[in-house]
Amino acid sequence: MESKLKPLELVAIPVLLALLNLGNWANAVPQVPCYFIFGDSLSDNGNNNKLVTSAKVNYSPYGIDFPQRPTGRFSNGRTMHDFIVKLLGFEDYMPPFTESEGKNILNGVNYASGAAGIRDETGQHRGGRFPLTEQIKNHKTIISRITALMGNDSAAKSHLSRCIYSVQIGSNDYINNYFKPELYNTSQRYAPPEYATVLVQQLSDQLKTLYDSGARKFAVYGLGLIGCTPDARSVYGTEGAPCVVKLNEGATPFNERLKPLLDQLNRNLTDAKFTFLNPSGSAAGLVADSSCCQTGGGGGELCLPNSKPCDNRNQYVFWDGVHPSDAWNELVAKSAYGSEKPEEAQPFNIQKLALQ
Template sequence: MASKLKLFWMLPVSFLLLSNCLHNGANAAPQVPCYFIFGDSLSDNGNNNNLKTLAKVNYLPYGIDFPEGPTGRFSNDRNMQDVIVEYLGFQNYMPPFARAQGRSILKGVNYASGSAGIRDESGKQLGDRIPLNEQLKNHKIIISRIRQILRNDTSTRKLLNQCIYSIQIGSNDYINNYFVPEFYNTSRQYTPEQYAAVLVEQYSHQIKVLYGHGARKFALYGIGLIGCTPYAISVYGTNGSPCVDKLNTNATLFNERLMPLVKELNTNLTDAKFTYLNPSPSPQDVLSFVTNSTCCEVGGGGGELCVRNSKPCSDRSRFVFWDAVHPTDAWNELLAESAYRTNSTSEAHPFNIQTLAKLK
């Protein structure tokens, strides 16, 4: 079963969240009937737990602040999608596909998988994972179960048309593919510009598969500053820059292809709504966080994850990075707040999650 939502207290922005919940009423209906999550470790909440992979975190200190303890979330507590689910008014988090059952699937499912990518091979050097193509197949399974519950194709289609489909993926196609030439030949096959084009072209087809299954509200996330993670800095070096420029440049190339795709999809698929998201906390928030070190002792997984049963930092509300790649709950909360309500067109275009939820 999914965990009951918590009250928030860690940061000043939490009071905005709490106020919003109280304003809407504890038992108010969610802003959308269902929420489906696709992606990688930034969104995974347990789908990798039983896979043979280094990319799983069902052990302490992961989940040290989560009511259920270690669940497979790559954080000390919630991931960003968990917080967005709270903003949208759901009483429970979306269950991972690996454990999704019963009528809970009518409110949504989380298909995300650590180390997964747009390309099927991305992350294979870490072991098993569920690439986006497989996540789409898993969604078809859930749709068939929903159809059995509702006993009506029309009702199923109507429900799916109202859901938000959140997809945050692509980082592993770089950090666990293009930039590890000892395992992959993509960097020898493609220039950075060509690779971004190939990725977004494949991504476009995958998005349209979801559209064909009834999805009509899409939240498509750009790739963040993957060159600023402690892991990237330690592996590649920065040559005097604050971050690894080549990683961030490639992420930007991907994002610059994704933004026009969103516009194209909105133009051509007029009965659907697509938005591009790349949330970022304000400079003032950044100044109050530790950005250059991890909260936990790293060395697990492929070298970027927390060491099993190690003791993390005590003030986890002050750190951006939980391990060498993934954010803390505190940072995820700020990212989610931005995705949900920002008015910045560089962070959400043409609309934020709050507006997307209201659109018919």
Template sequence: MASKLGLLFGILKTATLMSFQIVFVIGEPQVPCYFIFGDSLVDSGNNNGLVTAAKANYTPYGVDFPQGVTGRFTNGLTMADIIGQLLGFSNFIPSYAMTNNGEINSGVNYGSGGAGIRDETGRNLGDRISMNKQLLRHATIVSRLSNLQRNKTFTNEYIQKCIYIIYMGSNDYINNYLMPNNYSTSTKYTPDQYATVLIQQYSQQLKSLYELGARKIAVFGLGFIGCTPYEISTFGTNGEPCVESINNATMLFNKRLKPLIDDLNNAFFDARFTFINISSISASQGAVLTNVSCCQTRSDGQCVPNSVPCSNRTMYTYYDGFHPTEIANRLLASRSYAALSPMDASPYDISHLAQL
């Protein structure tokens, strides 16, 4: 498992510098718009106005972000932000909560901390915008686009050229299955059964996204949740680097997600779904301090408000108990965009998906 968390910091640093170079040589966006679905790993402020513990609109979040505190659950840019830069977008894709009609042509970020594939996921934290609700919000955006462009046929063709990324499923474990005192799923389902149930619902959601006009869709697998500082401190590792039972459970989900992507591509001849293998990317590289949070954390794993984070943030994988630092996000984004291994993405990485 140690290899799952990283080899040498120099490798990560080199990959990060490469991603910086890619960002600055790109000119016009490679696609007309970019839509982002997911949880706190991509949330850019949608939870700020919600009644929830899952919000990052306070310091030390955003300490390295150009605009400071925005609601991003990291010290700087999220993985979704960096992918947007690699696609050539000069501005960050606006959150649904803050977007206006002048901005939606370039895309919208629907990500919400605590959100899951299942509607009840994350209710222990408070309000959140589940995947089903994010799809409803996207339907309103497509309608708004059609009204603005005053040509439904043009809008349909326009949104088919866009990139869609979905990073969902982590909370269905963290804030559902792994909380037997709050949820009954772990008593109803074995890990194998739960993965099957999640994939069945996810399949319907991805089909709904297709029906809303999406054609270039990158679906991210789950990372090693059992290696996060919070889960390690909560469950213990029995001498292993990570909580193996949690990683084994989430890998059951990943093993079903890749075949689902293949099935969707076979079912919809004009669609291009692709699987981004975050666990494979994470397995090969990482920062030096992997199981330690950069910021001081409270009992739920988030940063203590107004606390002072670590000064050497490029040496940490995790900013708080769950969320990657910007440097870790740069690694994940750069290899999602331009795969270094056939295991990173299948059948396309995001750079090739954009060209299709």
């Protein structure tokens, strides 16, 4: 049948549909009710600000590309998890535990802490920090507050069981523990494969503690290429290689043990879902062998306070000596959220984890 609509009306229909879809998007409900973040400086958004520690960055030029400027994020802009919560449909970023209050905690909380590790002693030479064990204790405090807000245990348990628990930690157990033999004895006690086994076993216990507290959806990250950071290349030298081989090879057994652990947890805890995510991606087209800011702050790897960073920040993988830029965080977040590649997300990405 020939259409009797006039040309302007034909144009108006897709425009009207687009406006209706935009309205639906603006009022969209997040794909999960809340998102909890456990980890280290890759995820910290201000928990270390009030601690006596060299692992904090609440100063310029950190946050130069973030609306609130320096917040304690170890980046020029957003963290990977800032991007992920937006992809999940949240209107606001998750507040740091140290600043969490009111009903906002129902949407999630960020417990991550710079220099923190799976092991309690990791990073202690940097000063104050919240190891993963303490982060989990802080989560139990939040659970009590959520239970009070929701009025009863069953409502709180139902709410928490549908949330995503992101756990990205372990790098400091190598760069601020195992590979500092002058400060820690772990490298004398364990060969790299043994150390990885010890770490993954402790992480397993910590994940089970979260499970016992009501967590059911886990996004667990492997370690990135810790020997490829500008700081590692500068401190250790590469002997002509693109990265520090001993750091990358030392940490490789961690990922090799983490994947089977998550498979085992999926088999044993059948009402929970665990997925492995790979934070390493392709740096094609980006500057990956140097940092954007002038380093020398903190332990030497952080930006110097009030220094002037590079102008083309969206072309750099690394913002400072070890932490990625806003641009790189966005790339890795999109991979974690939507990748169909098993080497990047296994058995499913965050978008599919939300649907479990």
